[in-house]
Structures are given as structure tokens and as C-alpha cells.
Amino acid sequence: MLNGVTAELETTLRAALPDQTFRATDAKYLEEPRGRWAGQGGLVLAPATTADVSTILRHAHAARVPVVPYGGGTGLVGGQVQAEGATPIILTLERMTAIRDVYPSENVMVVEAGAILANVQETAAGHDRLFALSLASEGSARIGGLLSTNAGGINVLRYGNARDQVLGLEVVLPDGTIWNGLSRLRKDNTGYDLRNLMIGAEGTLGVITAAALKLHPRPHDETAAFFVTQSPATALELLSLAGKHFGNSVSAFELISKQGLEFLAATLPDVRRPFSENPDWCVLMDVGVMGDQFANDQIEAFFVAAAERGLVTDGQTAQSQSQRAEFWAVRENIPEGNRRIGSISSHDISVPLSVIPEFIARGNAAIAKVGDFRINCFGHMGDGNLHYNVFPQDGFSRDDYLSERDEIKRVVHDLVHKLGGSVSAEHGIGRLKVDDLERYGDPAKLAAMRAIKTALDPNGIMNPGAVLRVV
Numbered sequence: 480m481l482n483g484v485t486a487e488l489e490t491t492l493r494a495a496l497p498d499q500t501f502r503a504t505d506a507k508y509l510e511e512p513r514g515r516w517a518g519q520g521g522l523v524l525a526p527a528t529t530a531d532v533s534t535i536l537r538h539a540h541a542a543r544v545p546v547v548p549y550g551g552g553t554g555l556v557g558g559q560v561q562a563e564g565a566t567p568i569i570l571t572l573e574r575m576t577a578i579r580d581v582y583p584s585e586n587v588m589v590v591e592a593g594a595i596l597a598n599v600q601e602t603a604a605g606h607d608r609l610f611a612l613s614l615a616s617e618g619s620a621r622i623g624g625l626l627s628t629n630a631g632g633i634n635v636l637r638y639g640n641a642r643d644q645v646l647g648l649e650v651v652l653p654d655g656t657i658w659n660g661l662s663r664l665r666k667d668n669t670g671y672d673l674r675n676l677m678i679g680a681e682g683t684l685g686v687i688t689a690a691a692l693k694l695h696p697r698p699h700d701e702t703a704a705f706f707v708t709q710s711p712a713t714a715l716e717l718l719s720l721a722g723k724h725f726g727n728s729v730s731a732f733e734l735i736s737k738q739g740l741e742f743l744a745a746t747l748p749d750v751r752r753p754f755s756e757n758p759d760w761c762v763l764m765d766v767g768v769m770g771d772q773f774a775n776d777q778i779e780a781f782f783v784a785a786a787e788r789g790l791v792t793d794g795q796t797a798q799s800q801s802q803r804a805e806f807w808a809v810r811e812n813i814p815e816g817n818r819r820i821g822s823i824s825s826h827d828i829s830v831p832l833s834v835i836p837e838f839i840a841r842g843n844a845a846i847a848k849v850g851d852f853r854i855n856c857f858g859h860m861g862d863g864n865l866h867y868n869v870f871p872q873d874g875f876s877r878d879d880y881l882s883e884r885d886e887i888k889r890v891v892h893d894l895v896h897k898l899g900g901s902v903s904a905e906h907g908i909g910r911l912k913v914d915d916l917e918r919y920g921d922p923a924k925l926a927a928m929r930a931i932k933t934a935l936d937p938n939g940i941m942n943p944g945a946v947l948r949v950v
């Protein structure tokens with residue numbers, strides 16, 4: 480049984496923490512990008528040190544008061560807002576933004592959890608290194624939130640997801656104990672991997688306060704190209720050909736549908752689309768080559784090889800870095816176009832690569848049986864991760880279909896599950912997908928997750944209601 484924040488707890492915390500820790504309950508802490516939940520105003524605390532985080536958790540644990548960790552607030556599954564239950568402490572990492580150390584010779588950087596991703600990327604670039612995590616929310620998302628959701632983004636194909644960028648963590652456990660796991664080791668087989676347990680835990684097992692991150696050498700030259708391809712099946716063949724041609728130099732391979740480009744034209748006409756006529760399917764590919772090679776020479780040769788095999792019918796290669804950015808603006812604005820149209824149900828799914836064409840064909844057919852909808856299917860095809868979003872026809876709004884929403888979601892997720900896929904590829908579970916995890920999760924895994932949660936957080940204070948239904 481949890482208690483809400485009391486005046487008594489606040490007095491205790493005020494005596495133990497500097498005044499700057501206490502923040503007004505600004506609306507931003509209570510909102511999330513999809514507008515599905517409104518968080519409860521509790522006590523907003525912005526600690527500046529790991530020791531202060533520890534003090535907060537120690538007192539919250541003793542008083543059995545919920546704690547909701549808050550990063551940049553960009554999470555898409557409602558993990559950062561607690562809409563019901565006992566009023567929580569909202570613990571924001573916004574004052575813990577330091578880059579603690581950079582070790583260029585080790586390709587390692589140690590940062591605090593409140594550091595914003597774009598700043599981490601810039602610092603790495605200042606040392607002629609690459610921090611490989613990249614996503615459209617990088618100007619706001621913070622390292623602690625990115626690791627807690629095990630974020631993906633556009634470079635997973637080459638560099639892996641957030642989990643793959645981490646060597647060590649510093650975490651405050653629910654009772655206030657500090658786990659100092661800020662290791663810079665690339666090999667360390669000493670027992671259970673607590674680091675990988677905390678990554679992706681969405682604030683339910685503790686508060687990440689710092690991370691030792693992996694850096695990479697920067698590619699010598701980079702470019703991007705759009706290719707028109709007939710179908711998801713030919714896009715898959717193109718991906719395979721790209722693997723043979725470039726090895727691991729392909730950093731992104733994004734599938735874009737005609738519907739996505741049409742939404743963009745309708746909602747954000749200033750975003751320059753790559754082709755005068757929107758093709759049914761196209762692919763945006765990004766390549767970064769090492770040594771003294773030139774990316775454009777290679778991608779032009781690839782274009783010829785792909786056209787000879789009948790895999791592409793048209794294409795455009797970026798002739799400058801500003802054109803490359805223009806190409807990426809198309810991809811990165813598709814979610815905003817979607818938001819303006821208003822989806823009835825959005826799905827962040829993954830399936831085995833070879834199953835993608837079958838998933839799209841069967842998904843479209845199954846949705847057509849539910850009703851007359853528009854589908855924008857796009858995303859990180861190279862990772863088997865698609866955003867498969869269902870919209871009303873022109874002239875209708877999402878509110879006209881609220882009663883169909885659950886059926887649409889069920890149809891898509893049942894198909895994904897049947898095809899051996901995941902109903903959350905990169906956004907996490909949060910509060911949005913708790914029921915899905917119960918429905919599709921392996922029972923043994925769910926039981927182990929509950930046992931871990933109870934062992935580490937016996938009072939259940941960490942982000943209650945997120946990820947797991949604790950029975």
C-alpha cells in the first residue's frame with residue numbers, strides 16, 4: 480500500500496536537501512507527447528548530486544511514497560507520468576547534466592543522467608568521436624530516459640540500440656543504496672548483469688544517475704540516398720544487397736510509404752519531398768565510410784547495381800551535407816505529420832526481417848476487415864522495426880473511431896505475436912502497453928520480472944503502474 484506525498488515528508492526532505500532541489504509543479508512534468516495521460520502534481524524534486532538522489536529515495540522508501548523518474552519527458556508510452564494512485568515525487572534529472580570525463584583513447588565518456596543527447600553527441604564530436612545514438616527527440620531526451628527506455632532510433636542497424644552504447648552505470652536503488660557500477664571495462668564477467676537489468680527498466684527498479692558510454696570513430700565521409708522500390712519485398716532485397724556492398728557502413732535503412740509522404744504534403748508542405756510524384760514505397764539509406772573512401776562514389780555504384788537487378792526504379796543521392804539533412808528532414812517530420820493527422824492507433828512493432836512483407840500484407844488485409852482506414856507504415860526497416868499507424872479517412876477524426884481503437888490494436892498485435900515479433904520494438908512498455916505485456920509476455924519471464932521487482936523494490940515505490948502489474 481502506497482501513501483501520497485505528505486506535508487511531513489516534505490518537511491523532512493526540506494531539512495535534508497538544498498532549497499534549489501524543490502521545483503514548482505510546472506505543467507511540463509505532467510504532460511506527455513501523445514496527450515493520453517495527465518500526470519498528478521506531487522512534489523517535483525531536482526537533485527544536483529547522486530547523494531541527494533539517494534536521500535530522496537531513502538525517505539520515499541521509508542514513507543512508502545511513489546517516485547516517478549523524469550528525464551526529457553519525450554517518452555511515447557506514458558512511463559514518465561503517473562496519472563492515478565498515491566501522489567508521487569517527480570524526480571527530475573535536469574540539474575545532473577555534467578559530462579564527468581572523456582577518455583578518447585578508450586572511446587569512453589562518463590556523463591550524468593540528465594545530460595541531453597544532443598549535448599552528448601556534440602561533446603563526442605568535439606573529441607573527434609561519435610556517440611551513435613540518434614533520434615528525432617535528441618534535443619530534449621536525456622541519457623537517463625534514453626537508457627531507461629533502451630531507445631533505438633536511426634543508427635541501430637550499425638551501432639545497436641541504447642543498451643549497446645553502455646559500459647557501466649551508476650544507479651540509486653529504491654531504498655537509497657548507491658550501486659557504483661560505472662565501469663569502463665569492455666569485458667567483465669562477474670556475476671549477474673545488473674547494468675542490462677537497469678537499462679530498459681523504465682524507472683521501475685531505481686534511478687540511473689550516471690553512465691559510462693561507448694564512443695566510436697567518426698566515419699570519414701557520409702551521405703544519404705533515397706531509392707524508389709516497388710514493394711517491401713524489394714526493399715528487403717535492397718537491404719540485403721546493401722549489406723553485401725557496404726558491409727557494416729550502412730547506418731540507417733528507413734522504409735517510407737506513399738501515405739507518409741502524402742501526410743507530409745498535407746500537413747508540412749514546406750518539407751521538401753524527394754520525388755515530384757510520391758512513390759508507393761521508398762527507402763532512405765545513410766552510409767558512412769571509413770579510411771579515405773568517398774561515400775557518394777560508393778552509393779552511386781550501389782544505385783547502378785540495384786537498378787540492374789530491378790530493385791530500384793528511381794533514386795537521388797545527396798550532393799552535399801545540407802541536402803543530406805534535407806533528406807533526413809523528410810523522415811524525421813513523418814511523426815509530426817502523423818501527429819497532425821491524428822492516428823486512431825499507433826504500433827511500434829518488430830518482426831523478423833524476412834517476415835516484414837508478410838506482416839505488411841496481412842496487417843493491411845486484417846485492418847481492411849475492421850473498417851475503411853488509412854495506414855502509414857514506415858520506420859527502421861533495417862532493424863525489422865516498423866511504425867504501423869492506422870488513421871481515419873480524410874474528413875473523419877480519430878475521435879470518430881474511439882470504439883474501434885482496441886480492436887485495431889488487438890488485430891495488429893495478435894498478428895505481430897503470431898509472426899514471432901514484439902509489440903514494443905523501441906518505445907518500451909510504460910503505462911500504454913502493460914496489458915500487452917501481460918497478454919503476449921512469456922509467463923516464465925513475467926514471473927522472473929515480478930520476483931526481481933519485489934526483491935529490489937519491496938515497497939513498490941518506483942514508478943508504480945509502469946511496465947509490470949505487480950500481483
Ligand SMILES: Cc1cc2nc3c(=O)[nH]c(=O)nc-3n(C[C@H](O)[C@H](O)[C@H](O)COP(=O)(O)OP(=O)(O)OC[C@H]3O[C@@H](n4cnc5c(N)ncnc54)[C@H](O)[C@@H]3O)c2cc1C
Binds near residue numbers: 687
Ligand atoms: C519526436 C519524437 C521522436 C522519437 N523517436 C524515437 C525513436 O526513433 N526511437 C526511440 O526509441 N524513441 C523515440 N522517441 C521516444 C523517446 O524519445 C524515448 O523514449 C526517450 O528514450 C525518452 O527519453 P526522456 O529523457 O525523454 O525520458 P522520459 O520521457 O522523461 O522518461 C521515459 C521513461 O524513463 C524513466 N526515466 C527517465 N529518466 C530516468 C532515470 N534517470 N532513471 C530511471 N528511469 C528514468 C521515466 O520514468 C519513464 O518511464 C521519440 C519521441 C519523440 C517525441
